[in-house]
Amino acid sequence: MFWYGHDVSGWGWFAMSAGMVVFWALIITVGVLLFRAVNRPDEHIRTPAAPQTPEQVLAERFARGEIDDEEYRRRLNVLRTGPLTKP
Template identity: 70%
Template sequence: MMFWYDHDVGGWGWFAMSAGMILFWALVITVVVLLIRALNSPRQHTHTPAAPTPEEILRERLARGEIDEEEYRRRLGALHAGPLTRP
């Protein structure tokens, strides 16, 4: 004969089980949402600075006095003319 008297879950037991299930599903949903966001976010590398453009390099060289204005304009024109073609 089995005695089931006073071995059931009381009021606090039901509360603890309900709170546990809510926390469990909240954790599962949070992990899924964070995973989806991580997979859909664009790849950004904030620790590596962007490489300067050729125009910016020329501007810096002109500002430092490494080249004069004539040389700057000549090289800037060559950059904007496009790639060199060989005959």
């Protein structure tokens, strides 16, 4: 098989070994990237959020500190009892 001095030198063995490592690294990288692309949730499709009730919006404003305790309770009372109308 290796007659007449056509054998692979030390650099040839190194090149084959390095080539094999690079080849398998590329195969594994492509496999991982393909797996991640197929299994990730679709980021572009968004389901619309359920509409918030007025009480939830008021509670969020109170939690953020936009309104104080007195105003929160007053507005919550108005929401639950209905608007005050003058006869």
